[in-house]
Amino acid sequence: MVIRILDHVMQCYTQADGEVIAGVITACLKSGENAVVSFSGVHGVPSSFINAAFISLLDEFTFADIRAKLTFIHSTKQINELIKKRFDFEVNKRSKAEHCYA
Amino acid sequence: MIVPLPHTLDSWSMYGLIARIISKDKEPLHAEVSLDFSTLAFIKPVGITILSNLIELLKKQGVKVRFRDHNSSSAAIRYLDDSLFFEQYLKKKIFELSEVRPTTLPLRLLKHQETSSWLEYKLIPWLGSRLNMSSRSFGTIRTCLQELFNNINDHAREDIGSIFVQQYPNKKMINIALSDFGVGIPYNVNKIARPVHDGEAILFATREGFTSRSTPRNGGAGLDIFLNTLSKNKGKAIIYSNLGALSCSPTTRRPWLAMDGQYYPGTLFDINFRTDTIEISDESEEERFEW
Numbered sequence: 001m002v003i004r005i006l007d008h009v010m011q012c013y014t015q016a017d018g019e020v021i022a023g024v025i026t027a028c029l030k031s032g033e034n035a036v037v038s039f040s041g042v043h044g045v046p047s048s049f050i051n052a053a054f055i056s057l058l059d060e061f062t063f064a065d066i067r068a069k070l071t072f073i074h075s076t077k078q079i080n081e082l083i084k085k086r087f088d089f090e091v092n093k094r095s096k097a098e099h100c101y102a
Numbered sequence: 103m104i105v106p107l108p109h110t111l112d113s114w115s116m117y118g119l120i121a122r123i124i125s126k127d128k129e130p131l132h133a134e135v136s137l138d139f140s141t142l143a144f145i146k147p148v149g150i151t152i153l154s155n156l157i158e159l160l161k162k163q164g165v166k167v168r169f170r171d172h173n174s175s176s177a178a179i180r181y182l183d184d185s186l187f188f189e190q191y192l193k194k195k196i197f198e199l200s201e202v203r204p205t206t207l208p209l210r211l212l213k214h215q216e217t218s219s220w221l222e223y224k225l226i227p228w229l230g231s232r233l234n235m236s237s238r239s240f241g242t243i244r245t246c247l248q249e250l251f252n253n254i255n256d257h258a259r260e261d262i263g264s265i266f267v268q269q270y271p272n273k274k275m276i277n278i279a280l281s282d283f284g285v286g287i288p289y290n291v292n293k294i295a296r297p298v299h300d301g302e303a304i305l306f307a308t309r310e311g312f313t314s315r316s317t318p319r320n321g322g323a324g325l326d327i328f329l330n331t332l333s334k335n336k337g338k339a340i341i342y343s344n345l346g347a348l349s350c351s352p353t354t355r356r357p358w359l360a361m362d363g364q365y366y367p368g369t370l371f372d373i374n375f376r377t378d379t380i381e382i383s384d385e386s387e388e389e390r391f392e393w
Contacts, residue, residue: 011218043244044244045245045248046249047327048324073391077386077389083391089323093311
């Protein structure tokens with residue numbers, strides 16, 4: 001299922017914008033479909049949006065599931081780097097925390 | 103209380119001015135303050151933001167703020183008038199012929215909900231016309247400011263900030279001075295860490311993953327991304343907050359403590375973007391995503 005971000009929010013700016021997108025992706029993944037998120041019309045995004053829209057998915061899905069079922073199209077170098085940097089950091093942090101508690 | 107403005111109002115002289123007006127607890131020292139402009143010979147863009155921030159803080163605390171001897175035709179008064187400073191606070195310009203200079207985007211007080219439209223409909227088109235580039239070229243500046251506006255909204259406990267933008271064509275530089283009069287970065291950091299001083303507290307806040315969790319979804323990435331994005335532009339910034347500051351270049355982040363316990367009420371970002379690297383550092387071209 002293609003989820004064009006600007007069909008759901010006016011802008012990719014705030015945490016609230018990101019939470020709307022997280023809800024749409026979560027519903028899609030829970031229905032068993034893969035999610036293809038389109039940044040068509042978006043030139044750049046801040047971390048608050050990325051955290052709320054995508055990093056929050058780690059609360060419900062494993063990173064392996066997210067990698068397998070979520071991808072992005074019509075994105076830019078800035079958006080791609082930020083998504084990967086934020087996931088890299090958060091996955092490592094959670095992994096370290098699990099080792100601490102193990 | 104008559105408070106003479108310094109000869110040159112910038113980020114160095116601001117501490118002395120602030121110390122005469124408010125305490126380190128952000129309590130006003132006087133019920134009425136009359137800012138004396140006769141002593142002011144020169145004001146930097148960051149000085150305009152500082153002055154605006156200070157006036158807003160005093161007004162919020164119920165202090166009566168008046169202006170004194172602000173009718174001279176000194177370079178500083180003319181620059182303030184051209185920058186719509188007096189129009190903002192006195193509802194009229196001092197000089198009939200004053201007008202916004204082409205190299206200036208005048209002083210604005212912005213609530214968070216207004217920042218997006220200011221970016222898209224004021225700053226980016228203005229940059230495009232000044233630098234003769236398409237609006238897509240300014241992803242670096244857009245991302246930096248979005249991170250800072252979100253940071254203010256999440257942490258400052260004040261939903262308003264002052265911003266002023268000045269172009270220096272000969273230096274190939276855009277200077278952006280942005281300030282809030284919130285609680286300050288060290289205030290939040292000191293709740294969960296023990297930095298040696300406030301400059302180090304600001305440094306802590308710029309490390310990826312360090313968050314005071316002012317909101318549940320904070321990832322502690324905003325200031326780190328701001329500085330990394332700025333470094334791609336080869337730009338520089340100084341962040342002043344409470345008793346400390348952090349000087350940031352593409353290769354270093356140097357924290358320091360304000361001298362003699364001097365204090366800034368809130369957070370001030372003095373940012374210099376290079377205009378000759380904007381297109382090189384731009385990352386808004388479409389790129390295929392791969393995990």
